[in-house]
Amino acid sequence: MNYAVIIPMFVFLLIIFAIGYWSSTKLSSSSNFINDYFLGSRELGGFVLAMTMVATYGSASSFLGGPGTAYTMGFGWVLLAMTQVVTGYFVLMILGKKFAIMARRYQAVTMIDFLKARYNSTWVVILSALSIIIFLFSAMAAQWIGGARLVESLTGLPYNTALFIFAVSVLVYVTIGGFRAVAVTDAVQGAVMFVGTLVLLIAVIIAGGGIPNIMADLLNENPNLVTPYGADGNLSAAYVSSFWILVGVGVVGLPQITVRAMSYKNSQSMHRALIIGTVVTGFIMLNMHLIGVFARPILPGIDIGDKVIPLIALETLPAWAAGIVLAAPMAAIMSTVDSLLILVSSSIVKDVYLNYIKPDADLKSIKRLSFGVTGALGIIVFLLALNPPDLLIFLNLFAFGGLEAAFIWPVVLGLYWKWGNKYGAIASMITGIGSYVFLHLYNTANGNLFGVHTVTLPVLLSLVAFIAFSLLIGRTAYDYNVRAAK
């Protein structure tokens, strides 16, 4: 056991708990529980908004998997990672003020509330709730496993114990604090990531004897590492560019990101978040992936990508500083897991239970149910992560791209295109997810169709489906100026 590494991480956890507790005290004084628990009463300021978007989005993949791949592939993968800068401003600019206004008008607390009010269709609600619950539940479990592996590799605790510590910490603050706890802890976690990556990058450059030195080593080993085409020269421009959809503009369709675009207080918060979000996303992505590449000459021969960051941190930094830096990927995983947990819980409580099962539930039972569902979900994920079933791993593969293909057009065109209607939305969701699953199987067997990432075609197909069905069946212009009924 490495106590010098464990103590900073432990302190970090204590801070996170304190925030969870503070949020729960605000919660009990609130008059509108659902709005507060699942959306933090729409009072996020610019800094917290920006950080919670970045942190939710930056998951295990950007902190462990991504730099690990950059280690193997070289600069081509850093180029690919930089497609994520666009998310820093795109989501808030595109959904922007119209989404904020409409969400308030509809009194929407979840993305599904928005879809429900816009399309006025039970099928839209049921389809979206099902896909969110199924896919994001699996995504959450996968992140959870990643978190436990990280704790395991850093502390030397056995996997099950590591999982237990990780699960209990996340569960406690999310269950008692709700969305506000998630957002504020995300802000702290985002700040940890920001500082952690900077410190580690500097340490790595010093350990490598300066950037020119590292570059010479890379050129010596394999000149392809400094080209945009990957170590074997097979990273094509079309493939890398298609990540603009997967991790760039397509993120607009992810429910855990969309819900944040209705949680801010006012225009000033949004404006500040645009600037902070862009700076922080770009800075973290650039640093993190450069660390991956620069680590190669310093510590050659690491074959498990996820271990590059922990190993290089322990190699280049004193143990206590490594502990602080390694709290960053831990923070990234926690902040993704907590957002998914509160989102899946909101889909069950708000979108399914309150819409269809018991619309007239009183405040006390809603409260009990919200805490209960959030806690129960966490426990189920914990049990599944102890021995992950194959189905879960399989479903997780679609969580990102599949949901993007399903929701991007119903949300974006629902907001800006008056001819969009429920038939278009339903067709778009089914086409998006269906073609994603189908194409995924095809690409796994035959290599990528047209050499682009799986997400590309389903996003285009669901656009065609949305437009075609909206115009062909029950065409009516939607009036955005009508006040929501009730």
Place this chain on the structure above:
Amino acid sequence: MKETDWRFKIANREALIGLGLALFNFVWWFGFAYGMGSRPVEEYSYVFGLPDWFFWSCVVGFLVIVVLVIVIVKFFFVEVPFDEEDDDR
């Protein structure tokens, strides 16, 4: 209430600006990365130790986008109220 909400005009304009910025971002990123990066490795030059295509595409590209976002937000984005003016609560 048939008249279009005045805030929607602003919202639509800002969404279009966002789209334009993303397009510009893509062109800059792609242009420098594959325009300069497709030369043989021996012809690369290095800026601050980084390969030139990467420096221009990802480092300068990122800084340019940050400056543009700041300029756009400060000078082109308009502050609007989000709540309904008349029937609020």
